[in-house]
Amino acid sequence: MNIIRGISAIPQGLIKPVVTIGNFDGVHLGHQELLNGVINRAAEIGGTSTVITFEPHPVQVLRPDKAPRRLTSLQEKMELFQSLGIKVVVCIDFTWEFAHQTPDEFIRTILYEKIGARIVIVGYNYTFGKDRKGNIDLLGARGKTFGFEVEVVGSVEIEGQRVSSSRIREHLTSGEVDKAARLLGRYYVIEGLVTPGHHRGMELGYPTANIYIIDETLPKEGIYAVKVVHGSETIDGVCYIGTQPTFAGDKVGVEVHLFNFDGPLYHEHLRILFIKMIRGERKFEDRESLIRQIKDDVGKAKEVLNTAHAIHT
Numbered sequence: 001m002n003i004i005r006g007i008s009a010i011p012q013g014l015i016k017p018v019v020t021i022g023n024f025d026g027v028h029l030g031h032q033e034l035l036n037g038v039i040n041r042a043a044e045i046g047g048t049s050t051v052i053t054f055e056p057h058p059v060q061v062l063r064p065d066k067a068p069r070r071l072t073s074l075q076e077k078m079e080l081f082q083s084l085g086i087k088v089v090v091c092i093d094f095t096w097e098f099a100h101q102t103p104d105e106f107i108r109t110i111l112y113e114k115i116g117a118r119i120v121i122v123g124y125n126y127t128f129g130k131d132r133k134g135n136i137d138l139l140g141a142r143g144k145t146f147g148f149e150v151e152v153v154g155s156v157e158i159e160g161q162r163v164s165s166s167r168i169r170e171h172l173t174s175g176e177v178d179k180a181a182r183l184l185g186r187y188y189v190i191e192g193l194v195t196p197g198h199h200r201g202m203e204l205g206y207p208t209a210n211i212y213i214i215d216e217t218l219p220k221e222g223i224y225a226v227k228v229v230h231g232s233e234t235i236d237g238v239c240y241i242g243t244q245p246t247f248a249g250d251k252v253g254v255e256v257h258l259f260n261f262d263g264p265l266y267h268e269h270l271r272i273l274f275i276k277m278i279r280g281e282r283k284f285e286d287r288e289s290l291i292r293q294i295k296d297d298v299g300k301a302k303e304v305l306n307t308a309h310a311i312h313t
Contacts, residue, residue, distance in 0.1 A: 001082040004090045010114045014088065016047030018119040019111065021128065023054055026071035027080040029185045030123070030156040030163040037121050037153055039085045047118055049087045052110070053077070054094040061094050069217040071165055076189065090115070103134025104142065112146040121151045158182055175220035177274035187227070187273035190216045190254070194265040206294050208240065208255035209265045211272065219274055221252065221281040225301035225308070228256055229271040235261050238301045239272055245283035259302070276304045 004010055018041045024031045035051070042049040055074055060067040072080065074091075081089055092098065092110075101109075106129050111117045120139065128134040140150040156163045163183045171180040172188065180188050192211040221242040228235045237258040243251060256272055278300050284290040 001078070001086060002088045003078060004088065006091075006093055007110065007114060010090055012116075014048050014050065014116060016042070016045050016118045017050045017088070017115050018042040018045070018047045018121065019050045019052060019115060019117045020121045021052040021126070022123070023057055024051070024072075024077060024081075025057060026165045026168055026184060027077055028071075028163050028165065028168060028183050029158065032084065032185060033156050034121060034123055034153045035081070035084050035086060037151070041119055041121065041151070042087070045118065049085065050090065050115065050117075051081055051086050051088070052090045052092065052115075054092050056094060058094050058099065061096060062099060068165075068169060069215050071168060071188075071217055073191070073214075073216065076191070100130050103129030103138055105129070106134065107139065107142045107146065111148065117146075117148040119149045119151060121153060124152055124154050126152075169217055172217055172219045175222055175277040175280065177219050177224060178276050181274075187275060188219070189271050189273055190218065191269065191271040192254070194268050194270060196266065206257045206298070208257045209268075209270065211254040211256060211270060213254055218252065218254065220277070223278040223297045223301075225275045225278060225304040226256060227273040227275060227305070227308075228258055229273070230258075230261075230265070230268065234273075235259065236302070236305045237261075238278070238298055239274070242281040245281065257298070259298075275308050278304070 018038050020034050020038045022031070022034075027035075038051070039049045041047070057067060057070070078089060111120060120143065122136065122139065124136075126136055126139075136150065136152055143150045159182070161167060168180045168183050168188075171177070171183070177188050190211070190213055192213045194209045195212045196210070218241055224239045224241070226237050226239040228237050235258045237256050239254065239256045241252065241254050244253070254272075256270065278297050282293070284293065
């Protein structure tokens with residue numbers, strides 16, 4: 001897959017580009033329907049499946065106080081695009097200047113002059129350009145002028161609910177990581193580097209790795225059954241998200257205890273796949289009560305993981 005950073009780096013001569021446009025945060029099943037449509041149409045016409053996406057998320061520039069945490073890092077998003085079969089990704093730097101580009105300017109300069117789009121495939125509610133004044137009707141009309149077709153993909157529903165990034169966030173903030181997985185088509189993942197902690201887990205008999213997270217959406221505070229990818233191996237474990245109220249903590253942290261693993265992890269990169277919530281955050285009266293609860297949590301997590309169905313990760 002060819003990743004192109006910035007408008008100026010877009011090469012001339014892309015072969016019959018079939019293009020879709022969006023932020024694709026989460027690359028969920030709705031996004032995948034759109035992306036698969038691009039791949040299939042490109043195969044039909046002997047063209048190039050092409051994604052135009054943006055970095056950072058437009059809301060981070062336009063309304064930073066309202067910007068949600070990410071569902072997928074830029075690297076994970078690129079990996080997902082590649083795994084689906086996308087051939088070219090154009091990652092545009094989203095700036096105030098770019099945000100004030102009119103819909104007609106975007107169509108002419110990006111889709112026509114830079115990309116040379118043959119087919120543009122978008123979602124049913126797609127809007128674009130300054131003040132989001134561009135819509136599907138305008139895109140279709142300009143497509144007739146500039147020589148590209150426009151196709152629209154409808155919404156995807158799972159169990160009667162429309163798949164969307166906002167709904168996935170709602171599930172995560174409620175601790176419903178299993179429901180989020182159904183909309184994503186894979187387990188929800190956060191990833192980061194292992195950093196030194198207070199060693200409380202080791203003192204309690206359950207050593208944990210503290211994970212440094214940047215801006216990914218965290219599930220609700222509590223205990224989760226997880227699978228952890230460390231290098232080429234995947235290890236079962238439990239993940240704790242919370243402030244450690246038993247020890248008067250006040251900052252939300254992420255810790256993971258790996259089953260049947262004994263080795264150094266500092267500064268290692270881990271990917272945590274959330275399978276199911278075991279329980280919510282609690283404050284315990286003493287260390288002994290906490291230790292008994294951790295033992296129970298580990299037992300329940302092992303039961304969950306022993307019966308977990310395989311989902312694409």
